[in-house]
Amino acid sequence: MSRVIALLGAESTGKTTLARELADALRAEGNDVALVAEYLREFCEQHGRTPQIHEQAGIAGEQTRRIAEAAQTHDLVIADTTASMIAVYSEHVFGDRSLYAQAEETQRGYALTLLTALDLPWLPDGLQRDGPQVREPVTAQVRASLSRAGVSYSVVSGSGSARLASALAAVRHTLHSSVDVEEAAPIRWQWTCERCGDVDCERHLLPRS
Secondary structure: OOEEEEEEOOOOOOHHHHHHHHHHHHHHOOOOEEEEOOHHHHHHHHHOOOOOHHHHHHHHHHHHHHHHHHHOOOOEEEEEOOHHHHHHHHHHHHOOOOOHHHHHHHHHOOOEEEEEOOOOOOOOOHHHOOOHHHHHHHHHHHHHHHHHHOOOOEEEOOOOHHHHHHHHHHHHHHHHOOOOHHHOOOOOOOOOOOOOOOHHHHHHHOOOO
């Protein structure tokens, strides 16, 4: 049975770079790994614009389909975002919460969720970036969604090799633990507040290395 490692996080928090590096590192250890890219990026490049509200469900469904397809033929799948991020942005941009139920149900089925911290500088990236001001509220919405779904997750922080090491530690714990994923480490960030996207708050609460 394939195990899906899902990366979630606000824009410009290094998800795509981390997903690629994580897949490469796990392959180097002899694992059979598939990397599923972000379909939203492909959509924006093909259409030259961001999605409209009626297109969001289709994008979420296609992201989920591609992850499931990869899981049928590989032992591990690294997913550079999931339908949960589409649901979050549907609420953030359009005020539409209708995608959450399906996205959260799907997210519960993944072996591990990694949430990228806000400790990287914001950088522009064409159509997919709205600005640094959206990162904190989007991160709050991601955490709220994971809390509703009862999905445990690990916050990944640091830059460069430190960020990869943070992610690998969480992945190795999940892969090598004899405890069922649902009984694994306590859920982090199971609350939201007006400061839950604060970078200093994250740095304070993340475990010291």
